[in-house]
Amino acid sequence: MREIRASAITETVARLCQEANYYLPEDVLEALKRARQEEESPRAQQVLDVILQNSQIAREKQIALCQDTGTTVIFLELGQDAHIVGGDLLEALTEGVRRGYKGGFLRNSMVRQPFSRRVNTGDNTPPVVHTEIVPGDRLKITVMPKGGGCENMSRMAILRPGDGKQGVMDFTLRTIEESGGNPCPPLIVGIGIGGSAEYVMYLAKKSLLRKVGEHNPDPEVAELEEELLSRINATGIGPQAWGGRTTALAVNIETFATHITALPVGVNLQCHSARLKTAVL
Amino acid sequence: MNRNKTVITPLSEEALAGLRAGDQVLLTGVIYTARDAAHRRIIEGVDRGEKPPIDLRGQTLYYVGPTPPRPGQVIGSAGPTTAYRMDSFTLRMLSLGVKATIGKGGRGKEVREAMVKHRAVYFGAIGGSGALLSGTIKRAEVVAYEDLGTEAIRRLEVVEFPVIVVNDIYGNDLLEQGKAEWRRDAPFKGAYSELPHNGG
Structure with a gap:
């Protein structure tokens, strides 16, 4: 003991x-820099530049x-x-x-x-x-x-088992589309699939603990993460919803077994200011 | 696209008429902060026959609840909050003479139509850039509802505060334009409309 x-x-x-609150995690910074290089919309490029500049100011001045x-x-x-x-x-x-x-x-x-x-x-x-x-x-x-902006755009639904993968994708894309600029894209999209009503939202949030670029170890889930990310970035919503290619930096999915009647899906969005800090005692 | 045009606040009729969705603008002058709790209190007061605590005619409202300043700072982190939450109050605010609002995200249809009618604009500031925006705020003073803390109404003096025109007085909407320009494929392939949905 x-x-x-x-x-x-x-x-x-x-x-x-x-x-x-002062230091944006390194993996998020790296993902933003990569997105800046790949972004085609001049306006979106500017938004990403401002976000990166903001992280420097916060770090230097110890301001949120x-x-x-x-x-x-x-x-x-x-x-x-x-x-x-x-x-x-x-x-x-x-x-x-x-x-x-x-x-x-x-x-x-x-x-x-x-x-x-x-x-x-x-x-x-x-x-x-x-x-x-x-x-x-x-x-x-x-x-x-x-933050409230992204948390308020969370959604949960218990789909029918027959809705399957397509149902999960549609529900997620609908959530992103309807959220528009409110959750402060570019986003990290946290998704829970399975479990029970309350547990699926916990899974969605917990998936946001994963580093940007790290995939679910299950290849089938990882593939869904990739597919959803490319579909989300094809919406054109872009940073701040002012148009562009970078609507999300990552899609993280956590799954759990579920009941024979159900296909629970939870979506918990994280804004680009994806603040997270860990310590071990 | 106009780039980084400097505009003085409060905005003149001419300035409002010259703004188009997508214009990048630097605001210099006086703006007032107000968000959820202050909006509610202003409208409840007006309903009781009281005057708003500040003269709203011609003014610009910034939807923000800043962090506390460190000693020697004017204001803490001060980026925009999500604008749609103020939509239910915005028609009333426009009737009271507000000419511009600053927030993040989009506005509802009713508000967009009312902005055309009242010849008012909605500016987007970059959500999550509060540390940077803080530096453009040169003075900050609580002028009403001090008990609301971060949600109190503050009078801000800003110099080259960067925003973009999201909704202009002609009914254009940057969010619609941006998505139309950059969308690559139809978003849904499945039975989208049949899915359960718990909010909007």
Whole structure:
């Protein structure tokens, strides 16, 4: 049994919140640069240049890449042989978000009582936390500040088994078409297929943890990722939906077994400001 | 395509008439921030017979909720938020005299038609470029609804704030034009219309 202090978790989360919001991940930067080289629309080229320039300014000035510093979504992989001491895990995470956002000059975007009063909680808490128990004695923490523009364009449907691959493709393309410029393309398109109603959306979000350019290990799924990416980039929507070839940088699909009656599909979009930062304790 | 034409805000009738969808424009002058909560509060006030907290006639509204500034900074990261969420208030805002709005994404049909009627424009700023746009904002001052925090109404003085005309006063729409120009194939091959759908 290995001990992990709650205070270390808090410090780590605070740091990850800030780093995620200032530094665009390398794989995303590389994908944007590649897209800039391949883009044919002059206007889209300019948009990609601005996005790259913005990431430099954010890095140099330690200013948020985007004013929407998001709902703080935290993914934990907790080793079954780790023991958290000196405090409550959820409170440690929450305090980390509180400190990270305040100290990092990040925006507080969370409101309580969503359907009525919508009063800002004032410290961007609470985070949304997903925990998986895994072998080992480590704690892997990933912070994903998820912006509203792209999150609001999420879609889920339970298709009929007979709708098959074509149904999954049509549902995804429809989601992208109807979203237009709202989710801030170029996008990373996260897709879950299978499981149950709530699990398919979790899979869609979890797929966004994958690096841009990394495919699902299952060749059939990887092929669908490729096919969908080329179809999405044929829509002409382009960066900011002002026209162009670069509507998405990647399509990431995660699958799970499902019930004989169902074909659940979830789409969770990530904007080009695909903020993500991981640490292992 | 006009490139990087500088336009003074508030916009004159002549300036509005000279803008076409796709024009790249640098805005210099005064603009006001307002997003979801401020829109709701302005309209609820007007419904009770109150005056809006600022004179909206001729003004430009920027849909933004900035991050807090570091000490010595004018404003934090300050890029556009998604405009369609303001659509349900925009007809009223146009009636109150607003002549231009700045956001990201597209506008609904009703709003696009109302912009033609009211001779108003919608500018797109690049979503996710808040760190860069921050540098074009030279002064920022909360002028109403301070309790709304990031959603308060701020008066901004901007110098060469980069935008593109998405909707002009003639009914042109950059999003439609862009997609028509760059689309490579029909998007759907399957039974698209029969699929379940949970939003719009």
